[in-house]
Amino acid sequence: MVLISGIDIPITKRGVIGLTYIYGINKSLSEQILSYIGIDKNIKVKNWSDKDIINIRKYISDNLKIEGELKSEIKLSIKRLMDIGCYRGIRHRKKLPLRGQKTKNNCRTRKGKKKTIANKKRSIK
Numbered sequence: 001m002v003l004i005s006g007i008d009i010p011i012t013k014r015g016v017i018g019l020t021y022i023y024g025i026n027k028s029l030s031e032q033i034l035s036y037i038g039i040d041k042n043i044k045v046k047n048w049s050d051k052d053i054i055n056i057r058k059y060i061s062d063n064l065k066i067e068g069e070l071k072s073e074i075k076l077s078i079k080r081l082m083d084i085g086c087y088r089g090i091r092h093r094k095k096l097p098l099r100g101q102k103t104k105n106n107c108r109t110r111k112g113k114k115k116t117i118a119n120k121k122r123s124i125k
Contacts, residue, residue, distance in 0.1 A: 002045055004057055005066055011046035018045040019056075024066035033059055 001008040002018075009018040019030035034041045037055045039048065048056075060066060065073060081089035091098035097107045108114070 002053055005060055009045055013045055014041065015039060015043055015045055016041040022066055024064065024070040
């Protein structure tokens with residue numbers, strides 16, 4: 001395994017996919033990193049030289065926010081939205097979807113499992 005910024009990258013994966021194991025790096029960003037350094041994106045991680053790994057570590061540490069630093073920044077921005085009481089902050093506080101989705105039937109992942117309410121008494125005809 002190759003260790004980059006505290007994350008073990010599997011050596012059997014291609015370089016583009018291997019870098020996506022780091023929180024904050026997606027496929028397009030990993031392609032940018034590899035093209036900037038000059039590594040072919042289809043080469044597997046086990047075929048990277050030590051110089052390539054050092055260059056990747058240096059580029060990531062100098063130019064990108066990843067892992068803990070990025071997570072804390074996201075948490076602080078969400079907390080700021082909740083503190084100022086804007087629409088998105090209120091939706092975060094109520095644990096509802098905040099980008100305009102309908103909530104009558106969907107958004108089960110955000111609202112959680114259905115909570116059944118006691119049946120209403122039916123009127124007898």
